[in-house]
Amino acid sequence: MDDQSLRVQNASPPTSGSPPGSFLQEVIEATPGDSRLGMCIQCGTCGGSCPSAGDMNHTPRQIFAMIRADLREEVLRSNTPWYCVSCYFCTVRCPQEVHITDVMYTLKSMAIREKRYDDSTAPDFSQTFIGYIESYGRSYELGLATRHNLRHRPLQLPSMVPLGLGMLARRRMDFAPQRIEKIEQLQAILARAIELEVGV
């Protein structure tokens, strides 16, 4: 606990270096907890540790430099956050303890809110996934896989069929979704949370 409060205090001078209203400030405020994003020293350990950096438009280090340079549009259009696999290698290796994975999630939610992405595969996957959670309270693999593949990979769909059948045959997938008992309760909670989120 003490360690945490100390960290928050120490973090304030560098973040104050970002002018209010800057994109850097916006990202910091939209990230729960202390992201320490203002502490980035551009060492590149993150990109060097990232298993999917090779497929990203910009390495995490570049993205952080771009955030600082207020390149809002370019950052939100980058595929970088969508290629983050949430492995937390960068986060644990960052010498400045920037919560990089959390920042990537923030960038995703900003890009979705403003519909600023060039390839909609990943945003749509997230959207379809959470659609099932909001209707049933639990994920529904068969529906998710079918809908997602039909929309984004119709040509590969036939090659996915054996996998789907295999899952069903092994009883590792169900035909019908499961609904939690108190789905209305969950829906009320989520609706209120989204209301609060938009209000912020």
Place this chain on the structure above:
Amino acid sequence: MTTKLLFYPGCSLQRTARPYLDSLVAISPLIGIELEEIQDWNCCGATEYIAIHHLASHALVGRNLALAAQQSNGTHTVMAACSACYLNLAKTDSYMQVNAQLNRQVNDALQAGGLHYQPGTVRIRHLLDIIVNDIGIEEIRRQVVRPLKGLRIAPYYGCMIARPDRDNRWDNVEHPLALDKLMKAIGAEVIDFPLKTHCCGGHMTQINMPTAYELIRRLVYGAAQYHADLMVTLCPMCQLNLDAYQSEMNRHFHTNYHMPILYFTQLLGLAFGLEPEVLGLGKEFVNASQALSRIGIELPAAEPELEMVEDKPARKKKAKAGLPMPQMLHSEEEDE
């Protein structure tokens, strides 16, 4: 002595990772674990909900935490066997503890459903952590009746159990040893697997296949280089990616790897003398029967309808004579 746990199964264990659940339920009484499922739990949001709605993703988890706290009856320990569930539950609880505003907002949302959660009320832990640190390696060793001698195992942790490790559960966030020690305790030969906490591809199998295939290839290639008979895992996402997509990966790279991916609970069960059937063995895509037969364990034969799926429709054999062309006499002999 029994260790009572509030059990959060998560969506995967009910479906894609059913063998993980079956083997966990089978070994629990043997190692003194009593599982009490959290009533009416909902999905943890995986890595998707938080990508769209930050606050709602924490409220989603908050409902589970509130239900667990209500139900806590002689225990405050919530156990998840899925690494993503474990990470999400632990993350929300820990952020609610350090961030007063988030705590307020999550509880505001929970109130819309008549619930409340005081952060820190329950302790969220992964199954491996409980088995290694509470039950203890010695107790596991005592239960072994069929040591898995001669089986070479690549211990694969994946990412989300090891990192970010807010509660300092592991000796190292990149090269933990808990699973290594556990597998040695049941008699297996454990390779020093350098990729043990590298990424399985996560949701990239749904978003960009080539990225996912490369990550899967690295792991399977790595384990094969060390002559592992199989990889053992503790995360439904890792198991699914490495097992169900292995043949697609092979097709993509024109390789021919055959690396079975089993859950650590399945191997514990085998070492405790349980039958393969009750441990959900045989439901993997990359069949483990050859690897396990090396140590004298026979898996049940695959069910008939599985065969249908596994085998490509048999190609019509070309008639020996080929196309109706003029032929030399004795040409058949020369064919051979």
